[in-house]
Amino acid sequence: MTTEMEVEVIARETIKPSSPTPTHLQSFKLSLLDQVAVHFPNKFILFYAAEAEVDPGLSKYKSESESESEYDSTSDERSQRLKKSLSLVLTRFYPLAGRIKDHLTVDCNDAGAEYVEARANCTLSDLLQQPDPKTLSHFCAVPQLPSSTTNSTPFLVVHATFLKCGGMALGISISHKITDAATFSSFIKAWADTALLGSPVLVPDFTAVSSHFPPATTEEEVSMKPINFNKLKFDGIPRRYVFVSSKISSLKAKAASASVPNPTRVEAVSALIWKCMMATACLKSSPPPSPSAFALNWAINIRARIDPPLPEHSFGNMSVVLRISHMEQPNKQCIKEEEKEIVLSDLVCQLRKGIEGFRDNYGKELQGENRREAYLKEVREIMELQFSEEVEMYGHTSWCRFPFYESDFGWGKPTWVSIAPMSPGRSGIPLGLTTFLDTKDGQGVEAWVTLTPQDIPLFETNSDLLAFASLNPTPLYTE
Structure with a gap:
């Protein structure tokens, strides 16, 4: 961008439900998973071109003078819709x-959502030539944490x-306290359907999650007070890596084995990111010292993985963190000695085994009478690993296969969909967290990886990564 981008907020208002919530629905019970979840915003941005028929290369945009003359009417029409x-x-x-009313309930008092309207002195083409995480943070306002x-x-x-x-950037910030990625996706779909068709098609289920995971009755039951949360590091820098479909085909072939002959694209990319992050840790030569072990956690949606399954559009948190591996660190020379190198297909096998084994292991415990104790025990053990100085913890979560690119509010589908990373030190995202999203064609994967400034040069010169990924290319083209 040739000029410094400026975003000017021109209006703020509260949007309340069009009709009051009935009295019998005004107290929404949190599930156990909601209670443990942090009141922390998940942030997402959908970028839309000026007209629905604009091609991915944005080559048919009107001139700046023509666009400027129509700016006010277009923006007002979209905003009102x-x-x-x-x-x-x-x-x-x-x-x-x-x-939030108390530890157990949400007061459904129709206080409303916050709506912020703003203008920016840039074009969509400017923004998407090479997306800048600091710039993206301007398009998704969040309330102050309580x-x-x-x-x-x-x-x-x-x-x-x-x-x-x-064009426009539609930023949506929604609290993780009562929503996971599946609930977020359901809400955006329902909202877009309402804008385009007049009413949402899907019907959320508000009782399934709390019925399966009844809330704890006191804060002490879910308290994590023995853990020192001040040790959690939030100073990571978000970096975007894109794996296009042709590269993923090659990566899947390399990651395949007799045990997993056809890994999914997310499994293959996840295993590669995991391998490159462990390699980075092995190559560190300056303080802090390298950890003695690694752990990988995967956040999975368990709605369809328990018996009987819960409705697809169950409202609330129904994702759990699954420990895939806790392995000892290889020798520091492992990256140079081929015979000791971590094998990509082995990591894919661990991923597949961990996720498929959920139903018979941890998943079975979550369906038993002691599900609350089993869940809290697992959360505590994961948190203890998170704060351990001997263990390097990585977290992977996938937003792939959710229909975000189908979100048509009446002016076409998004040109690009992205998370909204914030500036270092303010992101609230732990180091080592990776979020996977679809590319627009649905065949590739975008990986947002949180790294330290010291790790970035080592990570981004890894030959395995460079063979399959592009560093922050323009989203205007998928290949």
Whole structure:
């Protein structure tokens, strides 16, 4: 971008449900998984071109003068549609318009969601030539995190930024306290359907999760007080790596084995990122010292993985963190000695074994009478590993296969969909966390990896990574 980008907030308002929440629904019970979850925002941005028929290369954009003359009418029309449809869909997703009441419930008081309207002095083409994490953070406003359980912080904040080309960036911040990726996806689909068709098609289920995971009755039952949360590091730098479909085909072939002859694209990319991060740790030569062991955690949606399965659109948190591996660190020379090198296909096997073994192992415990104790025990053990100085913890989570690229509010489908990473020191994202998203064609994978400044040069010169990934290419083209 030739000029410094400026985002000017021109309006803020509260959007309330179009009709009041019935009295019998005004107290929403948190599930055990909601109680343990942090009141922390998941942030997402959908970028839209000026017109639905604009091609992926943005070659048919109108001139700047033509776009400028239509800016006000276009932005006002889109903003009004967003606000009206948001008000309608909040009637169906009524907990999102409420506020935390206490440790057990959400007060569905129709306090509403926050809507922010802004303008930016740049075009979509400018933004997407090489997306900058610091720039992206301007397109997704978040409320200040609460200092206590009882607060007036909204669960949902919408940030609609209109660009000078006539395009827009739709930032959505939604609290992890009562939503996971599946719930987030369901809400966006319902909202887009409402804007385009007049009403949402899907119907969320608000009882399944809390019925399967009844809430703890006191804070002491879910307290993690023995753990020192101050040790958790949030100073990572988000880096974006893109694996296009042709490279993924080659990667899957390399990652295949007799045990897993056809790994999924996410399994193959996850194993590669995992391998490169361990290699980076092995090559470190300066303090802090390398860990003696590694652990990988995978966040999985268990709605369809328990028996009987829960409805697809069950509202709330229904994702659990699954420990895939806890392995001793290889010798520091392992990266140079071929015979000691970590084998990619072995890592894929560990991933597949861990996830497929969920139903018979941890999953079975989560379906028994002592499911609460089993879940809290697992959470505590994971957190203890997270804060251990001997263990290097990595976390992987996939947002792939959710229909974000189908989100048509009335002006076409998104040109690009992204998470909204924030500046180092403010992200709230632990080091070693990787988020996977689809590329627009649905065949590739975008990986957002959180690294330290010291790790970036080692990670990004890894020959395995360079063979399959591109560092932050433009999203305007998938190949």
